[in-house]
Amino acid sequence: MSGARAECERVAREALGLEELRPGQLAAMTALAEGRDTLAVMPTGSGKSAIYQVPALLLKGPTLVVSPLIALQRDQVEALREHDEEAASLDARTSARQRTATFEALRARETEFLFCAPEQLARPDVIRELKAAAPSLMVVDEAHCVSSWGHDFRPDYLRLGSVAEALGRPVIAALTATAAPPVRAEIVExxxxxxxxxxxxxxxxxxxxxxxxxxxxxxxxxxxAAVAGQERPGIVYTTTRRRTGQLSDLLNEAGVRAAAYHAGMRRAERDEVHDRFMDGGLEVVVATNAFGMGIDKPDVRFVCHAEVPGSPDAYYQEIGRAGRDGEPAAATLFYRQEDLGLQRYFAGGVPDAETLAGVAAAVAAAGPGAGRKELRERTGLSPRRLTGLLDLLERVGAVRLGTRRAEPVPGGPAPEEAAELARELAERRREVERTRLEMMRRYAETEDCRRRFLLGYFGEHLPEPCGNCDTCRAGTAAAPAGPADGPFPLHARVEHRAWGPGQVIQRGEDRLTVLFEEAGYRELALDAVLEQDLLTRADEDER
Known part of the structure; x- marks a missing residue:
């Protein structure tokens, strides 16, 4: 056993009271303790917090934890203090005096853990103070928010790579419960x-x-009727804010203690609903996808979706909030084909070339080190929209982004050319979103084992039907999954003449599902692939 591994086991036992570690925990802890960047994708409830808390106590220097939710930060701070570990959080409501005291304690090594949202890391004073404290570990919680492929993309997460560099490049731990292969690749990048x-x-x-x-x-x-007849508590997800109120009213009329939750509510109202649900005052929350991240309520017995979500990624993240205590729970999707059109609408359009060119020109005119505030004034764009457009321009080599600033890339494309390249990239992303929605449609309409379908989407193979989904109970999923070998086995890297490189993520008797790097998820009939020579193995040399 390596020294780092043994030390991680000791610290887990002595500092956190963990006598046994779950699968994957010890390997991730050991890698971080050895100074290696680590991406851990583990199911909700599998102990991701301990993954960074243990090596944090072994590495010299404080730990920065980037987390998107203030409520979750405070919960984690309280949990650490219960184990006699010094921790603090920083948010927009933290007073100047508290900020000063927090950073002084951090520099003096009196505080080990500092939690903050990514928005705080846009402040030059925060970066300056953190750099002086020299953190040894930077944790990115809910790391799928980094990826534009992800179901919960947050533009504020885009600057975290630059933040790490500005802080002297501490070891990075990226943690998430749900990340398909392209999401994992973009997190790393x-x-x-x-x-x-x-x-x-x-x-x-x-x-x-x-x-x-x-x-x-x-x-x-x-x-x-379904909610009233199920063991509670539970969550009902719906697509629109108006719908949350409608369904919660109907549930209350049926004798179910329910409340609506969406991002348009005041923070105090949202906090009240959250707290009542957590302490048992509410049986059901009817919510948009604004509710759920960081909800650590182990006894949620069901998650219902009133409409089809936009991707299997979002669906699996949301149903994962049920049954965290390991006891039986239910996930029910109410599916109408016409709801797919609403999700296509939400996927959004492609930014126009004129706006993109205007942003690129504003960066060029402002010169090196242009602040984002100055760029917002020049372009008239909101912070969120500007961040998204700057990201596209960075991806095509037109601008270089820092924690707060943007500058033109010497020798990069001119604004008009950059705008066209960025539009093409945005169109490819939209096409990928379309294929992810198509995968959600296939999940809803399949007669095969639903769990096998979902796991296949994430790159895992379930050889036999699960026995715990409606298709298994109906007997339509009794057939075996099909051969795992043959010319295009599971996980084989392939090349398509039009769609380029990809990887086989599902393999059935008569069809393949391939995740292409540029074209997204595509289902191909195996006979057509073989007869028309549509795919070639890209990993032949490794076989």
């Missing part, structure tokens, strides 16, 4: 992870029963 270790534990949550109910009309009354 965006954060500039070096000498990395990737630990991907099983995505399977076998205690969650999966079911899809196909409906022709508004399923509101069916949802109310």
């Amino acid at each position: 965006r954060l500039g992870m070096r000498d990395r270790v990737e630990i991907v534990q099983g995505f399977d949550r076998p205690n969650i029963s999966l079911e899809v109910r196909r409906v022709l009309d508004d399923p509101a009354q069916e949802i109310v």
Whole structure:
């Protein structure tokens, strides 16, 4: 046993009271303790917090934890203090006096853990103070938010790679519960992870029963009946803010203590709903996808979706909030084909060339080190939209982004050319989003084992039907998954004449699902692939 491994086991036992570590935890802890960047993709409830807390106590220097939710930060601070570990959080409501005291304690090594949202890292004073404290470990929680492929992309996460460089490049731990292969690849790229270790534990949550109910009309009354007849508490997800109020009203009329939750509510209202749900005052929260990240309530017995989500990534993240105690739970999707059109609308359009060219020209005119505030004034764009457009321009080599500033790349494309290249990139991303929605449609309509379909999407193979989904119970998923060998086995790297390189992520008896780097998810009939020579193995030399 390596020294770092033994030390991690000792610290886990003595500091956190963990006598036994779960699969993947020890390997991730050891890699971080040895100074290696680590991406850990592990199911919710598998102990991701301990992954960074243990090596943090072994590495010299404080630990910065970037987390998107203030409530979650405070929960983690309290949990660490219960173990006699000094921790603090920083947010927009932290007073100047508290900020000064926090950074003084950090520099003096009196505080080991500092939690903050990515928005705080846009402040030059925060970066300056953190650099002086010389953190040894930077943790990016909910790391899928880094990726524009991800289901919960946050532009504020885009600067975290630059933040790491500005802080002297501490060891990076990226943690998430759900990340398909392209999301994992972009996390690594965006954060500039070096000498990395990737630990991907099983995505399977076998205690969650999966079911899809196909409906022709508004399923509101069916949802109310389903919720009223299930063990509670639970969560109902819906697409629009208006719908949260409608469904919560209907549930209350049926005798279920329910409340709506969406991003348009005041923070105090959202906090009240959150707290009532956590302490048992509410049986059901009807919410948009604004609710759930960081909700650590182990006894959620069901998650219902009133409409089809935009991708399997988002769906699996949301149903993963059920059954964290390991007891039986249910995930039910109410599916209407017309709801797919609403998701296509939400996927958004492609930015126009004129706006992109205007941003590129503004960066060029402002010169090196242009602040984002100055660029917002020049372009008239909101911070979120400007960040997204700057990201596209950076990806095509037109601008270089720092924590707060942007500058033109010497010798890069002119504004008009950069705008065209950025539009093409945005169009490719939109096409990928379309294919992810198509995969969600296939999940809803498949007669094969639903769990096998979902796990295959994330690159895992379930050879036999799960026995705990509606198709298994109906007997339509009894057939074996099909051969794992043959010319295009699972995980084979392939090349398509039009769609370029990709990887086989699902393999059935008569079809393949391939994730292409540029074209997204595509399902191909195996006979057509062989007869028309559509694919070639890109890893022939390795066989």
